[in-house]
Amino acid sequence: MIDAIVLGGGIVGASAALMLAQKGQRVALVERDFCGSHSSGVNYGGVRRQGRPLHQLPLSQRAHQLWADLPGLIGIDGEYVRSGHLKLARSHADFAALQAYAEQTRGFGLGLQLLEHAELRARFPWVGDIAVGASLCAEDGHANPRLVSPAFARAAQRLGASVYEQAEVIRIEHDSHQFQVHCANGLHLQAPWLLNCAGAWAGTVAAQFGEP
Ligand SMILES: Cc1cc2nc3c(=O)[nH]c(=O)nc-3n(C[C@H](O)[C@H](O)[C@H](O)COP(=O)(O)OP(=O)(O)OC[C@H]3O[C@@H](n4cnc5c(N)ncnc54)[C@H](O)[C@@H]3O)c2cc1C
Structure with missing residues (x-):
């Protein structure tokens, strides 16, 4: 039994999987390639609040507090520095x-x-x-995105999340109770909750439900 399937192993999906696992949810994290191998692993690594619109700042401040103890959250410091x-x-x-x-x-x-x-x-x-x-x-x-993003997925795994890499989701249906998620490698998962964390590809996933 799975409570939630997280589609996409970038920093958004991996951190969602980690937070759900921390709360005792049974989570499956499904990634087409390798966790953190797309935007989340190759960006400039800026961790900032300055310049964000006002409506984002309460969430940014909460994130800032979490980053203060990154080793406690994901097991490594990820070369995170408050350099200014x-x-x-x-x-x-x-x-x-x-x-x-x-x-x-x-x-x-x-x-x-x-x-x-x-x-x-x-x-x-x-x-x-x-x-x-x-x-x-x-x-x-x-921070170093190549270190931080995969580490979120590994931390989720240590807390019991099942992490499936090289598992491209090719078809999703909802049978009125659960999401049925089918991958190109034959993996089939079902859960009442599905989190669409597919980054730049999220629109393609949402299009399957008429919300491109
Ligand atoms: C050049 C550049 C510089 C940036 N600099 C910064 C910065 O300094 N600071 C900052 O905060 N942000 C920066 N960003 C933005 C940041 O990288 C992104 O906002 C963030 O990585 C998005 O994370 P994500 O998890 O949504 O997407 P991604 O990391 O792209 O993760 C989505 C994942 O979904 C997977 N996926 C997609 N479709 C499927 C499918 N069908 N089945 C299974 N898996 C699937 C993909 O393989 C991918 O791994 C930068 C981005 C770029 C490109």
Whole structure:
């Protein structure tokens, strides 16, 4: 018996599988290639809150707290470093936009520091004269996506999730009780819940239910 099938082993699917497994749900994570081998494993690794729209910030702050103890969550540090993110303003209009963003987000705890030209030059001389000012979020940072994304899937597996790699989902039906999920390698899974975490391919999956 499976409670939930997670389709897609990127960071979205693998972290959903991990959270469900933590809550005692029986989870199957199904990945066409290898977990973390697509966008989640090959991106720039930025882990940031600065610049996100206001409506995303409560969730970003919760994620920020989880990342503070990445080894506790996934068993490795994933080369995660809170190195700081510097957003540069190349015009006075840009700097006014950074000031407005800092004002709007004051209650969210991002700790943004606005640096005018002289202070920016003093603290970050390599910027040169290209910027008139900047906004620093000292607690934003980066991680190694090649390490972090597969580690989420392995952590889910350690908590009991079944992880199927090289298992491309080719057909899904709903029989009014359960999702019936068929893979190219002959694997057949069924569960009352299906999470569509197929990244750039999620629309193709959703199209099978008339929601492209
Ligand atoms: C160049 C680049 C730079 C980026 N930089 C950053 C950054 O600095 N910071 C940041 O936060 N984000 C960044 N991103 C965005 C980030 O990488 C993505 O938002 C994130 O990886 C999406 O995760 P995902 O799990 O939705 O998708 P994916 O990692 O693509 O996972 C989806 C998975 O679904 C699987 N799948 C699809 N169809 C099927 C099927 N039919 N059967 C089985 N499996 C299937 C795929 O094989 C894939 O592994 C960047 C992205 C790119 C491309």
